[in-house]
Amino acid sequence: MTQVRVRFAPSPTGPLHIGGVRTALYNYLFAKKNNGTFILRIEDTDQVRFVEGAEEYIMESLEWCGIKVEEGIREGGKFGPYRQSDRKAIYRQYADLLVEKGDAYFAFDTAEELEKLRSSYEKQGFTFIYNASNRESLNNSISLETSVWKKKIEGGEPYVIRYKMPPGEEISFSDLIRGNIVVNTSTLDDKVLFKSDGMPTYHLANIVDDHLMEISHVIRGEEWLPSLPLHVMIYRSLGWDQPLFAHLPLLLKPDGKGKLSKRDGDKMGFPVFPLYWPYGETAKGYREEGYYPEAFVNMLAFLGWNPGTEQEIFSIDELSESFSMDRVGKSGSRFDPEKAKWFNHQYLQTKTDREIAMEFREILRTHGFNYDIINLEKLVGLVKERVTFVKEIWDQTDFFFKAPATYDPEVVKKRWKEDSGLIISELRSVLEKADDFSPSTTESIVKAWIESKGYNTGAVMNAFRLVIVGASRGPHMFDIINWIGKTETLSRIDKGLSIIGK
Numbered sequence: 029m030t031q032v033r034v035r036f037a038p039s040p041t042g043p044l045h046i047g048g049v050r051t052a053l054y055n056y057l058f059a060k061k062n063n064g065t066f067i068l069r070i071e072d073t074d075q076v077r078f079v080e081g082a083e084e085y086i087m088e089s090l091e092w093c094g095i096k097v098e099e100g101i102r103e104g105g106k107f108g109p110y111r112q113s114d115r116k117a118i119y120r121q122y123a124d125l126l127v128e129k130g131d132a133y134f135a136f137d138t139a140e141e142l143e144k145l146r147s148s149y150e151k152q153g154f155t156f157i158y159n160a161s162n163r164e165s166l167n168n169s170i171s172l173e174t175s176v177w178k179k180k181i182e183g184g185e186p187y188v189i190r191y192k193m194p195p196g197e198e199i200s201f202s203d204l205i206r207g208n209i210v211v212n213t214s215t216l217d218d219k220v221l222f223k224s225d226g227m228p229t230y231h232l233a234n235i236v237d238d239h240l241m242e243i244s245h246v247i248r249g250e251e252w253l254p255s256l257p258l259h260v261m262i263y264r265s266l267g268w269d270q271p272l273f274a275h276l277p278l279l280l281k282p283d284g285k286g287k288l289s290k291r292d293g294d295k296m297g298f299p300v301f302p303l304y305w306p307y308g309e310t311a312k313g314y315r316e317e318g319y320y321p322e323a324f325v326n327m328l329a330f331l332g333w334n335p336g337t338e339q340e341i342f343s344i345d346e347l348s349e350s351f352s353m354d355r356v357g358k359s360g361s362r363f364d365p366e367k368a369k370w371f372n373h374q375y376l377q378t379k380t381d382r383e384i385a386m387e388f389r390e391i392l393r394t395h396g397f398n399y400d401i402i403n404l405e406k407l408v409g410l411v412k413e414r415v416t417f418v419k420e421i422w423d424q425t426d427f428f429f430k431a432p433a434t435y436d437p438e439v440v441k442k443r444w445k446e447d448s449g450l451i452i453s454e455l456r457s458v459l460e461k462a463d464d465f466s467p468s469t470t471e472s473i474v475k476a477w478i479e480s481k482g483y484n485t486g487a488v489m490n491a492f493r494l495v496i497v498g499a500s501r502g503p504h505m506f507d508i509i510n511w512i513g514k515t516e517t518l519s520r521i522d523k524g525l526s527i528i529g530k
Contacts, residue, residue: 032064033244036090037071037234040082043305044089046314047249047279047288050328054276054356055247056095057329060348064244068100069237070111073227081307083111089302092321094344107241112233119228122236122266123189123221131265132221134187135168136180157217160195189222191231191258191265201260203253204245204274204353211257219258235259239268247274247353250360274353277332278360288363298365318417319368323375327368331361341374373416381405387418395422397429407511410503424502428511431520432498435528439500443490444528451483452491456521465514467506474506495524 036052038044052068059066068090070083083101090097099105109115126132135158142158149156163170168190169177181187197213221232228236238246253275263270279288282296290311293300302324303313314324326342334357335342335350342350376384385404392399411424458477462470478485493505496517502508509517 030244031242032059032062033067033242034059034064034247035067035069035238035241035243037069037237037248038086039071039074039077040079040086041074041077042079042082043301043303043311044082044086045288045290046300046302046328049089049093049302050279050331051247051249051276052090052095053093053325053328054333054351057344057348057351058245058247058353060345061351065098066096067105067107067241067243068097068103068110069241070101071230071233072111072113073223073230073233075113075225075227079307085303085305092302092315093325094321095325112237113227115233115237116227118240119233119236120222120226123228123232126191126221126262126265127189129265130192132189132191133163133169133218134177134181135166135190135218135220136172136177136185136187137167138186141167158190159193159217160214163192163218186224188220188224190218191221191262193218193258193261199257199260201256201273203256204272205277205356206253206275206358209256213257213261216257219255221262231255231258231262235262235266235268238271239263239266243271245272245274247276250275250278274356277357279331280360280362282363282365284360284362287360296365298368314368318419319372320375323372324368326375327371331363332356341371369416376412376416376418379412381408381412384408384412384418384421388421391419391422392429395426395429399429403511410507410511414503427497427502428508431516431523432496434498435494435524436499439490439494440528443487443494443500445487445491448487448491449525449529451488452495452521452525454481455488455492456518456525459509459514459521460518462514465510465517467504467510470509471506495528496520 034055036048036055038048038052056066058064068087070086072078072083087097087100087102097103099107100110123132127134137158142156146156158166165171170192172180193213193216195214198210199213200208200210202208219231220229222228237243256273256275260270280286281288281292288300290300293312299312299314299317301311301313302315304316305311305313315321322343325344326340326347329342329347329351330340333351333355336355382401382405385401385408388408389399389401389404392404407425407428408421411421414424415421455474455477458473459470462473464470474488475485478488489505490500493500493502496505496508496512512520
C-alpha cells in the first residue's frame with residue numbers, strides 16, 4: 029500500500045453532527061492502523077451557508093474526542109493552506125484546463141431560466157436534467173457561437189463552468205465497502221464545477237485538493253455516493269490517478285426509519301452533536317450531558333463497524349489496532365440512545381473513586397456544599413454502580429448532605445406502622461450508646477437488638493430508612509449513618525419522629 033493519507037473535510041455550516049464525527053473517527057482509525065496521516069481540511073466554498081463559529085466548533089469537537097489532527101489549519105503542513113477559501117486561486121486553473129480539454133464549458137443560464145425549465149418539465153411528468161440531451165439548446169458555450177459567448181464573458185455577464193458529461197458511456201468504479209459499481213453517464217447531469225461568485229463547487233475543489241494533498245483514501249458519508257461517477261470522470265479528464273473510495277453507511281433514527289436528525293434528538297431527549305452548540309438555535313452536546321469522550325468514541329465506532337468478536341469496550345488505541353474497512357457494513361446503522369448510556373456507565377465504572385469524587389465535588393459546590401475529597405471518595409464508592417453519569421450522584425446522595433424536609437407519603441403509609449414510633453425511639457437509644465459508628469459495628473449492635481426484641485428486621489429497617497432518608501432509596505443503611513455521623517443520625521431520628529409521629 030502507498031503511504032496512507034486521509035482527510036476529514038467538513039463544511040462550517042453549523043454544528044458537527046455525530047455522523048460527521050464518525051466519518052472523522054473512521055478516517056483517523058484507518059490512518060493510525062496503517063501508520064498514515066490524518067488531515068483536517070475545512071471546505072468552505074459555500075459562502076452563503078457559512079456559519080460563524082462552526083470552524084472552531086469542528087476543531088474543538090475533534091480535540092474533545094481525542095482525534096488528533098496531524099495537518100490542518102492550526103497544525104500547518106506542507107500541503108496547506110487547509111481552508112478552501114484560502115486556496116481560491118488554485119481552482120480556476122483546473123476549471124479552465126477542463127474547458128480547454130473540451131470536458132467542461134461555460135453556461136450563462138440564469139436561475140430564473142433554469143427554474144422555468146424545471147417547472148415546464150414537471151408539468152409534463154419529467155425531471156429536468158442539464159446534460160447531453162438538451163445542452164445544445166441551452167444558454168452555454170456549446171450552443172452559442174464562439175464570438176457570442178466570449179463577448180458575454182468580456183462583458184461581465186455571470187456564468188458558471190459545468191462538466192461536460194459524455195452520453196451513453198458505462199462508468200465502472202469500485203468502493204471499498206460496496207464493491208464494484210457501474211453507472212451509465214446518460215443518467216447523470218452536467219454538474220457545476222465553478223460558480224459565478226468565483227468559488228469552486230465541492231465537486232471540483234475536493235478533487236483538486238485531494239490530488240494536491242496526495243490523499244490516498246477518500247472515506248466519506250454515503251450521501252456522496254451519487255457524486256462518485258462525476259468525481260471518477262473528473263479524475264480521468266485531468267489525467268490523475270484517483271484515490272480509493274469508501275462510502276460509509278448512514279446513521280439511522282432509533283426506529284431505523286430514516287437518517288438521524290437533530291429533531292429526533294430533541295424529541296427523544298438525546299444529543300446528536302458532540303458539544304453544546306451556542307449559536308442561533310442551540311443544541312445539546314454529549315460533553316455537556318456528562319458523557320466521557322472515550323465512551324462517546326467507543327459508541328460511535330460501533331455504529332457501522334464491528335470487530336468480529338464479543339469485545340465491546342475499546343480504547344481509541346485498541347480501536348485503531350482492530351479497525352479495518354472490510355468490517356464496515358453497507359446498510360445503515362440504527363442509533364440506540366440507551367446503548368450510548370450503557371457505554372458511559374461502563375466507562376464510569378472504570379474510573380477510580382478519587383477521579384469521580386473530583387468531578388462530583390464541582391457539582392456539589394453548585395448546590396452549596398464543600399466536602400473534603402476523602403469523604404467524597406467513600407460516598408462515591410457506595411453509589412457509583414447505580415449511576416450512568418457523575419451528575420446523577422447528587423440525585424442518589426442528596427440525603428447524605430441534608431436531612432429530609434419531607435417524607436414520602438406513600439412510603440409512610442406503607443412502612444410506618446402503629447408501633448414504628450416506639451421501635452424507632454428504642455433504636456435511637458441503642459445507637460446513642462454506640463461508641464464506634466463504623467458500619468460493621470452499628471449493624472452488629474442493631475441486629476442483636478432486633479433479635480433480642482423479636483422485631484421484624486424488614487419493618488425496623490424500612491422505618492429507620494424513612495426517618496434518615498425520607499424515602500425508600502439509597503445504599504446500605506449502616507453505610508449511610510456512618511457517613512453522616514452519630515450526631516446527625518440521632519438528630520434525623522428526632523426530626524422524623526416529631527413529623528411522622530410517635
